[in-house]
Amino acid sequence: MRHDATPKKPARFVRTAFGFLLLAYVGCPWPCQAQEAVPTFTLESSIEHALTHSTQMLSAKEGVSAAEANKKKQFTEFLPKLSASYAYTRLDEEKTPFLGVVTSPQDLYQFTASLDQPVFSGFSKKTQYDISALGLDIARLSEHEIRQDLVLEVKKAYFELLQKKKLEKVARQAVIQLTAQREVSRNFYEVGMAPKNDFLQSEVELANAKQGLVVAKNDVELARSRFNTLLRRPVDAPLTVEDVLTYEPFSLSYEGCVETALQQRTEMQIADLEVETAGREVKLIQANYYPSIDLRANYYKRGDDPSLDGGEGIFFDEEWDVVATASWTFWEWGKTRYGAEEKLRRLSQARLKRIEVEDNIRQEVKGAYLVVKAAENAILTVQKAVEQAEENFRMNEERYKEQVATSTDVLDAQTLLTQTQTNYFNALSVFNISKAALHRAMGLEIVTEP
DSSP: OHHHHTTHHHHHHHHHHHHHHHHHHHHSOOGGGOOOOOOEEOHHHHHHHHHHHOHHHHHHHHHHHHHHHHHHHHHGGGSOEEEEEEEEEEOSSOBOTBTTBOSBOSEEEEEEEEEEEEEESTTHHHHHHHHHHHHHHHHHHHHHHHHHHHHHHHHHHHHHHHHHHHHHHHHHHHHHHHHHHHHHHHHHHHTTSSOHHHHHHHHHHHHHHHHHHHHHHHHHHHHHHHHHHHTTSOTTOOOEEOOOOOOOOOOOOHHHHHHHHHHHOHHHHHHHHHHHHHHHHHHHHHGGGSOEEEEEEEEEEEESSTTOOBBTTBSOSEEEEEEEEEEOOOOSTTHHHHHHHHHHHHHHHHHHHHHHHHHHHHHHHHHHHHHHHHHHHHHHHHHHHHHHHHHHHHHHHHHHHTTSSOHHHHHHHHHHHHHHHHHHHHHHHHHHHHHHHHHHHTTOOOSSOO
């Protein structure tokens, strides 16, 4: 019996081990069961993603396609047109005016095919085609304008998300520092080296810092949701962004920015095209001062039954003709003159609007430039202050441990450090966002600095 039972133990052990391995395989997170990696967006990939999925961009592209179709439609006005008709006429009786000879059958079927070719229309068709071509140019510029606006919005959302993440890091560091200070105060209080007030004050400041961290986390989530929405991703979709919240000296002059803006802004180009379009509208209405000439060729097929094979009373069952027509409406109680006056006023209005657009661009560049320079000065000032605040906190922390400084000194130094770091990242964010706004005001699409 002992000899027979011995070989069964390895088999039982193998089954048990296999069971544990199976449970480990099912329950442990193997690579094939790992969650999908969180995507990392760079500034370039963020802009590309937004441009690809934005409904504004898709709508602008549809506008360009519509303008292209309109231009093609206007071109067809130069081409001949073909038309056809099939008619049936029923008379009260056959017409036999001469010795019983039928001249018009009681039933008359007629097929007519016509070709119409405009010869001269007072240049109206050419002007309409030119206006449609200008409309296509405006649609393309409008698409580019929407693209630049979207790029700016993505940059703003990107830098704001980085800013909120930086501020969350500052808030988290404050909690860590105040937690350490609370522990030092507790130890000093427990051994009688510091009053209870120091410990309680540390507790209060730590609680405030924890609340600040909660607010900072919420700000990050809101900034992430805005960023996702702009990129047309699920609002709660996880993501990380590459940190490009840096400072690079800004060396462009104000005069150079204005000159570039007046050359590059699509609004200026659109305003110029609108002035040109208004001028074409004047020419279009003035086309009514001229006569129009049209050429028409007709082919006829007749019969006294639907087969159109002629019949009694039909002397010519098949024939054709060519008709040239000149028409001129020379009196409409001043309609054309009043219409021309209206279009001239519209032209003047378009010219005034162009001046207004130029003034607005100059003002926009001025405002963006001043914000950039102010933010740059703030960064240079706060950079040094951050170093000083860090050293001030370190010194007060060490002095408190040596009991030559109060807990209030340490807490004040920590508050000063948090505020200074917050000011620095705020200034850094404002600098990057305002620089992106200045590039937009200049009509430039710059993703990264050269």
